[in-house]
Amino acid sequence: MSTPSSDTLVRIRGLHFRFGPRVIFDGADFAFERGKVTAVMGPSGIGKTTLLRIMGGQYKPDAGTVHVDGLDVPALSRRELFEYRKRLALMFQNGALLTDLNVFDNVAFPLREHTRLPESMIADLVLMKLEAVGLRGARDLFPEECSGGMQRRIAFARAVALDPMMVMYDEPFTGQDPMNLGVLARLVRKLNDALGTTSVIVSHDVAETLDISDYVYLISDGKVAAEGTPEQIRASGEGSIRQFLKGEADGPVPFHVQAPEFKADIMGEAA
Amino acid sequence: MRHLIDVIVGFLRGAGRSTIFFGAVLAAVPVALARPRLIVQQVYAVGVLSMVIIVVSGSFVGMVLALQGYRTLVDFGAEESLGVFVALVTVRELGPVVTALLFAGRAGSALAAEIGLMRATDQLSGMEMMAVDPVRRVVAPRFIAGFLSMPLLAAIFSVMAIGWAGGHLIGVQLLGVDAGSYWSQIHAQVEFRDVWNGVVKSVVFGTVICWIAVYYGYHALPTSSGVSDATKNTVVLSSLSILALDFVLTAFMFEGV
Numbered sequence: 426m427s428t429p430s431s432d433t434l435v436r437i438r439g440l441h442f443r444f445g446p447r448v449i450f451d452g453a454d455f456a457f458e459r460g461k462v463t464a465v466m467g468p469s470g471i472g473k474t475t476l477l478r479i480m481g482g483q484y485k486p487d488a489g490t491v492h493v494d495g496l497d498v499p500a501l502s503r504r505e506l507f508e509y510r511k512r513l514a515l516m517f518q519n520g521a522l523l524t525d526l527n528v529f530d531n532v533a534f535p536l537r538e539h540t541r542l543p544e545s546m547i548a549d550l551v552l553m554k555l556e557a558v559g560l561r562g563a564r565d566l567f568p569e570e571c572s573g574g575m576q577r578r579i580a581f582a583r584a585v586a587l588d589p590m591m592v593m594y595d596e597p598f599t600g601q602d603p604m605n606l607g608v609l610a611r612l613v614r615k616l617n618d619a620l621g622t623t624s625v626i627v628s629h630d631v632a633e634t635l636d637i638s639d640y641v642y643l644i645s646d647g648k649v650a651a652e653g654t655p656e657q658i659r660a661s662g663e664g665s666i667r668q669f670l671k672g673e674a675d676g677p678v679p680f681h682v683q684a685p686e687f688k689a690d691i692m693g694e695a696a
Numbered sequence: 697m698r699h700l701i702d703v704i705v706g707f708l709r710g711a712g713r714s715t716i717f718f719g720a721v722l723a724a725v726p727v728a729l730a731r732p733r734l735i736v737q738q739v740y741a742v743g744v745l746s747m748v749i750i751v752v753s754g755s756f757v758g759m760v761l762a763l764q765g766y767r768t769l770v771d772f773g774a775e776e777s778l779g780v781f782v783a784l785v786t787v788r789e790l791g792p793v794v795t796a797l798l799f800a801g802r803a804g805s806a807l808a809a810e811i812g813l814m815r816a817t818d819q820l821s822g823m824e825m826m827a828v829d830p831v832r833r834v835v836a837p838r839f840i841a842g843f844l845s846m847p848l849l850a851a852i853f854s855v856m857a858i859g860w861a862g863g864h865l866i867g868v869q870l871l872g873v874d875a876g877s878y879w880s881q882i883h884a885q886v887e888f889r890d891v892w893n894g895v896v897k898s899v900v901f902g903t904v905i906c907w908i909a910v911y912y913g914y915h916a917l918p919t920s921s922g923v924s925d926a927t928k929n930t931v932v933l934s935s936l937s938i939l940a941l942d943f944v945l946t947a948f949m950f951e952g953v
Contacts, residue, residue, distance in 0.1 A: 481825050510827035521822030524814075535826050538833075 434459045434591060434623045435480060439489035442475060449475050450486070451647030457591075457640075462617050462624040464638040466631070468669065471644055473627035474518070477593045480625070481515050482506045494590060511539055514584035518596045520576040522568040522583070528555070529564040532582045539587060554582040557619075558612060574605030578612065585616055591623040592616070598630040606630070610637050631670055635659065643669065714911045720831050721839050721910065728836035735844075738837045742803040743845030747852065749802055750795060754853035757790055758782060758862020765863075766871050775871075779878035780885045782863035783854075787886060787894045791854035793942050796901035799846055800934035804909040807838055808930040811913025812923035820914075835914060839906045846902025847895055854894070858882070893949045900941060905934045 435457035442450040449472035457463045478484045482498050491498045532551045555561040558578040614637040617624040628634040635655040643651040651666050765781040820830040867873040909930045916926035
């Protein structure tokens with residue numbers, strides 16, 4: 426486990442969380458460093474998005490502590506939570522763009538909601554953010570007129586509109602063609618370094634995520650199965666890590682969800 | 697028995713949740729009023745865009761009332777009272793009730809579907825993560841717009857039903873009732889109280905429809921069937937609530953008349 430230092434922005438200790446009977450986290454620990462790109466990886470449905478929502482205060486953990494920049498996130502009041510959220514950004518898997526606003530107004534949305542800047546300055550800031558993601562020319566389009574890759578880039582621009590202390594990316598590369606995927610990956614790294622922010626990426630796209638990350642957590646069975654630099658993760662001989670990195674269907678992480686014996690199920694003999 | 701208890705508990709839980717949500721919406725109203733542009737946009741969406749259906753329906757309801765009323769009144773030689781018949785039925789009952797039923801189908805369902813779809817596509821979660829309260833930014837302006845639009849739409853409905861394209865067209869132009877009698881009888885016998893009661897009814901119906909629509913939309917399951925259920929429940933519950941409330945309000949308003 427990495428040792429939390431004074432440069433640690435996010436400290437999560439002994440995280441327990443469940444949806445009904447389904448255990449998502451069973452004592453997981455994380456420490457995300459300031460100014461770094463940290464990846465949280467694992468198979469689909471393992472709880473990566475849930476982790477981001479816990480960090481964002483949308484879900485409260487059943488047990489454990491979640492501290493971000495010294496704030497005890499689950500203990501924040503609604504007003505404090507909204508103040509805290511002004512300093513972070515979550516980029517949703519589907520972009521979560523507001524469909525009744527065009528590209529320009531989507532990126533301007535957090536600026537108009539949280540600042541009293543004159544419209545001319547907001548326009549300058551929005552154009553700067555759109556220029557950074559290469560979509561200045563698409564300012565008048567509506568989200569439904571944009572491709573999936575463009576929507577992610579618009580969501581990028583909106584996420585960094587207020588220059589947040591931390592940006593959380595939820596599966597930013599899913600469903601993208603190779604060209605878009607490369608563009609998005611470089612954008613995450615470039616924005617992180619240019620803005621001096623902290624980035625947390627949850628993803629199961631192995632190659633791209635490892636390429637741009639400074640530190641990687643691999644989660645399995647509600648716990649941190651492995652962590653380290655991308656080089657350490659790549660060099661690991663541990664079974665579940667190899668299985669995940671190589672994309673093997675079966676291994677320490679079973680392909681099949683636990684079920685009665687197949688023949689008994691087919692013959693209608695299963696209880 | 698067990699099933700019945702579950703149904704009752706489920707109903708009470710839903711009533712409690714919707715009441716708390718209603719309180720949250722009312723608390724957000726002052727903040728929303730400070731941003732009139734958002735309200736104007738929603739008045740256009742739920743009010744102005746509902747006008748065609750209200751105008752057409754009002755005209756046809758007025759025509760039918762005139763036809764039916766004339767057939768009955770003429771037997772008693774009282775066809776000159778056709779205007780007041782159409783006016784009282786419209787202002788007291790059909791104006792608020794039919795407008796509310798149409799409003800629930802046209803605007804209520806659209807509100808629930810729009811907010812439900814925003815839930816399903818993470819737009820509401822996205823706002824929360826951007827430190828923007830969706831109840832203030834999305835729900836309250838729509839609620840206020842519905843609240844303001846419904847009485848105005850009911851007034852337009854009544855005017856259309858009584859006026860040149862409705863009861864007047866059939867009664868005066870087609871059936872030959874004297875135009876002076878048509879209007880003077882309305883003027884003499886429709887009291888301010890009748891109009892006021894109609895306004896009160898339409899305000900109550902508008903509030904209930906918007907409450908139901910934003911509640912079901914906001915709490916829709918984030919699936920296609922969840923949005924569909926929110927829309928369906930809005931129309932069904934709004935319609936039943938309008939009819940039940942109409943009975944209760946009428947009983948109180950015209951007690952002793």
